[in-house]
Amino acid sequence: MEVVLVTFHTWEGNAKVVETLIDVNSDTWVIDELGFTDLFNQLHRTMPWNSLMDRMMKELHSHGKTIEDIAEVLKRIPIHPQVVSAIKAAYALGCELRIVSDANMFFIETILKHLGLKDYFSEINTNPGFVDREGRLRISPYHDSTQSSHGCSLCPPNMCKGLIIERIQASIPKEGSKKIIYLGDGAGDYCPSLKLTESDYVMPRKNFPVWDLISRNPLLIKAEINEWTDGAELGRVLLQIIERISR
Numbered sequence: 001m002e003v004v005l006v007t008f009h010t011w012e013g014n015a016k017v018v019e020t021l022i023d024v025n026s027d028t029w030v031i032d033e034l035g036f037t038d039l040f041n042q043l044h045r046t047m048p049w050n051s052l053m054d055r056m057m058k059e060l061h062s063h064g065k066t067i068e069d070i071a072e073v074l075k076r077i078p079i080h081p082q083v084v085s086a087i088k089a090a091y092a093l094g095c096e097l098r099i100v101s102d103a104n105m106f107f108i109e110t111i112l113k114h115l116g117l118k119d120y121f122s123e124i125n126t127n128p129g130f131v132d133r134e135g136r137l138r139i140s141p142y143h144d145s146t147q148s149s150h151g152c153s154l155c156p157p158n159m160c161k162g163l164i165i166e167r168i169q170a171s172i173p174k175e176g177s178k179k180i181i182y183l184g185d186g187a188g189d190y191c192p193s194l195k196l197t198e199s200d201y202v203m204p205r206k207n208f209p210v211w212d213l214i215s216r217n218p219l220l221i222k223a224e225i226n227e228w229t230d231g232a233e234l235g236r237v238l239l240q241i242i243e244r245i246s247r
Helices: 026-033 037-044 049-062 067-075 081-092 105-115 161-171 187-195 209-216 231-246
Strands: 002-005 096-104 121-127 129-131 137-139 180-184 201-204
Touching (some): 026 049, 026 105, 037 049, 049 067, 049 137, 067 105, 081 096, 081 231, 096 105, 096 161, 105 121, 161 180, 180 231, 201 209, 201 231
Parallel strands (some): 002 096, 096 121, 180 201
């Protein structure tokens, strides 16, 4: 059984980003906690999100904020305890867990290690994030737009989650009855939702962008739709789906 968890944050135009498994946006959480909200809001008007976050990491570094400071802020990020329990339960039931996220590798790995969840995920698909020789966190796009465009009009230039889901689908053996359960909330989760098959499940967060997009024409979605509102309901609905599949 395949369970694809979309976590940390997803892209939504130039308006905002929203969260799936954690209770805040990891990017803005770091910026706000370290006191750079005003500069972020100024630059946000003129820069795409992925480039903006790389620029903000430069600003943090130039003002004396260390990679350790960023890590400590990430460790304080709020997450519903039932979400952690659901991840562990899904893993124990034999699900393969993968992350598809428009955050960055440093943020995600730092949070997962702090929560003791790193080993529960077989794969993390996200924007590269690494610490350079000067100790500055660098963030680059998942899809390198300088080389070629991913060609999807539904997704931001740095990442098409639909292409990632197609690759995951191609990697799943055809024999057996493996299914994908896809969790999401942002507009960037609509494209991969369209890629799912009749045997799959999509869990859009109610009253969030992907739920709004799906609600406009649910018939475009082949997968079974199971909405949720908060961390408690996310865990309950996810485990109910897994139980049905197991039966």
